[in-house]
Every structure is written in structure tokens, then in C-alpha cells.
Amino acid sequence: MDRICDKKDCTGCFACYNICPKKAIEMKEEKLGHIYPEINLDKCINCNLCKKICPSNKNFQLREPLKAYAMKSKDEEIRKNSTSGGAATVFALAIIEKGGIVYGANNIENGKFNFIRINKKEKVEKIKGSKYVQCYINDMYIRAKEDLISGVYVLFIGTPCQIAGLKSFLGKDYDKLITIDLICHGVPSQRLLMNEIEEMVEDVNKVDKILFRTQEKTGFNLNLYEDGKLKISKEMKESCYYKGFMRALFYRESCYTCKYATQSRVSDITIGDFWGLKENSRFYKERSKGVSLILPLTEKGLKFIKECKKNMELEEREIMEAVYGNSQLRHSSNKPKKYNKFIKIYEKQGLKKAYLKTRTVKQILKDNKTIMNLYERVKGK
Numbered sequence: 044m045d046r047i048c049d050k051k052d053c054t055g056c057f058a059c060y061n062i063c064p065k066k067a068i069e070m071k072e073e074k075l076g077h078i079y080p081e082i083n084l085d086k087c088i089n090c091n092l093c094k095k096i097c098p099s100n101k102n103f104q105l106r107e108p109l110k111a112y113a114m115k116s117k118d119e120e121i122r123k124n125s126t127s128g129g130a131a132t133v134f135a136l137a138i139i140e141k142g143g144i145v146y147g148a149n150n151i152e153n154g155k156f157n158f159i160r161i162n163k164k165e166k167v168e169k170i171k172g173s174k175y176v177q178c179y180i181n182d183m184y185i186r187a188k189e190d191l192i193s194g195v196y197v198l199f200i201g202t203p204c205q206i207a208g209l210k211s212f213l214g215k216d217y218d219k220l221i222t223i224d225l226i227c228h229g230v231p232s233q234r235l236l237m238n239e240i241e242e243m244v245e246d247v248n249k250v251d252k253i254l255f256r257t258q259e260k261t262g263f264n265l266n267l268y269e270d271g272k273l274k275i276s277k278e279m280k281e282s283c284y285y286k287g288f289m290r291a292l293f294y295r296e297s298c299y300t301c302k303y304a305t306q307s308r309v310s311d312i313t314i315g316d317f318w319g320l321k322e323n324s325r326f327y328k329e330r331s332k333g334v335s336l337i338l339p340l341t342e343k344g345l346k347f348i349k350e351c352k353k354n355m356e357l358e359e360r361e362i363m364e365a366v367y368g369n370s371q372l373r374h375s376s377n378k379p380k381k382y383n384k385f386i387k388i389y390e391k392q393g394l395k396k397a398y399l400k401t402r403t404v405k406q407i408l409k410d411n412k413t414i415m416n417l418y419e420r421v422k423g424k
């Protein structure tokens with residue numbers, strides 16, 4: 044068997060890994076630590092199932108939003124601890140209340156970010172918050188299918204390529220399945236993040252939580268916890284990882300041509316930040332506390348949002364307001380010109396050197412406060 048799909052299009056969604064009847068596929072780290080499937084030819088029986096279900100080999104039916112809502116959780120605690128307005132948690136709690144199962148991206152455990160299956164309210168805390176790194180699905184599509192066959196509600200929250208992977212793996216819709224995708228501008232690898240974490244603490248295995256956005260939601264920082272207590276915090280401007288993430292410097296190849304970065308979507312509901320919210324919104328003055336954008340794409344999604352209404356404040360907005368405010372609803376992230384140079388330096392000299400040696404002049408100025416102040420003073424004269 045040759046490649047499952049064109050490597051540049053492989054999103055690392057794990058659908059092939061889940062479908063293989065011979066467990067012949069392993070996900071292995073390659074350049075920049077991004078994971079790709081590797082087939083063990085001794086086990087492979089050439090059934091071609093992996094190729095058939097790979098979402099990168101087919102065109103998905105994408106749907107236009109039916110409506111757009113600005114949203115905040117009525118529970119201020121939920122909103123405070125979430126990345127945006129707390130939509131994901133409100134939806135997760137509603138499914139668990141119905142006796143259902145939620146699949147989402149866990150925070151760090153033993154140095155890894157993996158998807159988990161949860162069925163208890165207290166566990167929702169584990170999936171709360173954006174992890175700005177690629178989280179591994181492992182065998183969670185198989186588990187979700189088992190749950191669906193057993194007849195319970197299943198909510199699966201992930202990046203659009205992961206929802207495409209799930210749908211492709213399942214091969215049909217289930218009445219009790221609700222899928223939610225995040226607006227997504229791309230993912231760095233776990234190895235890149237660990238390079239940064241290793242510089243911040245002595246033992247990465249002791250880190251039991253990482254928060255990427257706290258305090259004011261418009262501010263981004265890396266906060267590492269040990270035994271549930273904040274151990275160390277790094278502002279974005281001090282972090283090569285975070286600055287690289289924001290500049291789309293080292294995402295997976297597939298993120299730069301992402302077919303899901305459009306206003307037509309793959310799930311029942313899309314959630315994100317309501318960037319670009321206009322002044323006439325009743326949430327406008329509270330943007331720094333986090334306001335979610337919710338786009339229902341299917342009648343099932345719309346019905347579920349209405350069911351959850353008692354726990355959220357919703358305001359209907361123009362769909363185009365959301366689309367104009369959020370570039371990832373229009374196009375994928377641009378691949379930086381220095382992507383290949385970054386890879387070359389990174390493989391020999393590591394994250395920090397690669398970051399420093401691939402900055403543009405504008406970025407060097409931005410990174411250096413003294414030079415920047417001087418530059419602005421000169422420019423002002």
C-alpha cells in the first residue's frame with residue numbers, strides 16, 4: 044500500500060488509525076513533531092479501508108450557517124474559566140444531563156494532550172479551555188461509535204478536520220450524535236509546545252494543567268499548573284512558541300490549505316470567538332470577558348441550541364458580521380515564506396533559535412520594545 048493520502052493534506056485526524064481492522068497503523072512524529080500515519084506492511088492486508096475513509100481524499104458536504112448568535116453563559120464562573128463565552132461547557136453539561144457522553148480535548152496529562160470521553164459533570168472541567176496545540180484523538184472514534192450504537196446521546200467537540208474524521212469513520216448520521224467544531228486557524232505539534240514547557244519547568248510530567256488564555260480574554264499567555272496550583276506564567280511576548288503560534292509559523296502543512304476554513308461548515312454547530320462584534324450588540328462592552336460566536340448549521344444543531352437556552356444569553360446577529368470579523372471563516376492561514384527555513388534551523392538548533400532566525404524586520408521591531416519605541420518616535424517626527 045502506498046500513502047493513504049497526499050501528505051500535505053493529511054490533518055492527523057486519526058480516522059485511518061481507527062478504521063484499520065488489523066491495527067496496522069501507527070501515528071508517528073515527523074518534521075516539527077507533526078504526526079502522520081505509518082503503515083506496518085507486515086500487518087496490512089491491503090483492504091484499502093483507510094484510503095476510502097480518509098477525509099482528505101473526498102469532498103465533504105459543507106453547510107451554510109442557518110443563523111449567527113453572540114452568546115455568554117449565564118453562569119459567570121463558566122464564562123470566566125472558558126476561552127470565549129463558555130458555549131462548549133454549556134453544551135457539554137446539557138448532554139451529560141440527558142445521560143449522554145461528551146468527547147473533547149483533555150488538558151495535559153503525563154506530558155500529552157489527548158481526547159477523552161466523559162459522562163460526569165465534574166469531568167467537564169477537564170475539557171474546558173482552548174489548547175493551542177494538536178490534541179490526539181487516539182481510538183475515540185471507535186468509542187463514540189460504540190456509545191452511539193448503545194443508544195445514548197453523544198456530543199463530539201473538536202477541530203473541523205477531527206469532526207470530518209469522525210463523520211467519515213462513522214459513515215452515516217445518528218439521530219443522537221451532535222457535532223461541534225471550533226473555528227480553527229491551525230495547530231502546532233505537541234513536540235513544539237513541549238520544547239517551550241521544558242524551558243519553563245524542571246519536570247514536564249509534573250505539569251497537570253496549561254491555560255493558554257486567562258484574565259482578560261483578549262490577552263494570551265502560557266500558565267503552567269502543578270498540583271492544581273499556578274507554578275509559572277509566561278506572557279505571549281516572552282514565548283517563542285506563542286508568538287510562533289500567533290504568526291502561523293509552524294502549523295501542520297494541511298492547515299495552510301485547510302478546506303474547512305470557510306463559512307460553510309462540517310458540523311451541526313460551529314463555535315468560536317465573536318471577533319468583530321459591532322457596537323450595537325448588548326455584549327459589546329463585555330468583550331474582554333469573552334463572547335462566543337455560535338453558528339447552527341443543521342436543524343438538529345439549532346434545536347439543541349434552543350434546548351440549552353435556559354443556561355445561556357443569546358443575541359441573534361447578522362451572519363456576515365461573524366464572517367467579516369473572523370478571517371478563519373473566509374480563508375486558511377497563510378504559510379509564512381520562511382516555513383522551510385524554520386524547519387531546517389529547528390531540526391538542528393531547536394525552537395528558540397529557529398524562531399529568532401526567521402523573524403521579519405517588522406517582527407524584530409515588535410519583539411524589541413526599546414527599538415520599537417525609538418522607531419515610533421522617529422516615525423512620529
Ligand SMILES: Cc1cc2nc3c(=O)[nH]c(=O)nc-3n(C[C@H](O)[C@H](O)[C@H](O)COP(=O)(O)OP(=O)(O)OC[C@H]3O[C@@H](n4cnc5c(N)ncnc54)[C@H](O)[C@@H]3O)c2cc1C
Pocket residue numbers: 124125126127128129130131132146147148149170171172173174175176177178200201202225226227228229230314315316317318335336369371
Ligand atoms: C487550535 C485552535 C485554534 C483556534 N482558532 C480560533 C480562531 O482563529 N478564531 C476563533 O474565533 N476561535 C478559534 N478557536 C476557538 C476558541 O479559542 C475557543 O476554543 C472557542 O471559542 C470555544 O470557547 P468556549 O468558551 O465555548 O469553550 P472552552 O471552554 O474554551 O472549550 C473549548 C472546547 O474546545 C475543545 N478544544 C480545546 N482545544 C482543542 C484542540 N486543540 N483541539 C480540539 N479541540 C479542542 C475542548 O474539547 C472544549 O470542548 C481556536 C481553538 C483552537 C483549539
Ligand code: SF4
Pocket residue numbers: 047048052053054055056057058059060080096097098099208
Ligand atoms: S485519515 Fe486523517 S490521519 Fe489518516 S491519512 Fe487521512 S487525514 Fe491523515
Ligand code: SF4
Pocket residue numbers: 044062063064065066067068082086087088089090091092093094
Ligand atoms: S489497507 Fe487496510 S489493513 Fe492496510 S493499513 Fe489500510 S486499513 Fe489497515
Ligand code: SF4
Pocket residue numbers: 054202203204205227228229230295297298299301302303304
Ligand atoms: S486549520 Fe484545518 S487542518 Fe489545521 S487543525 Fe484546523 S481544521 Fe484541522
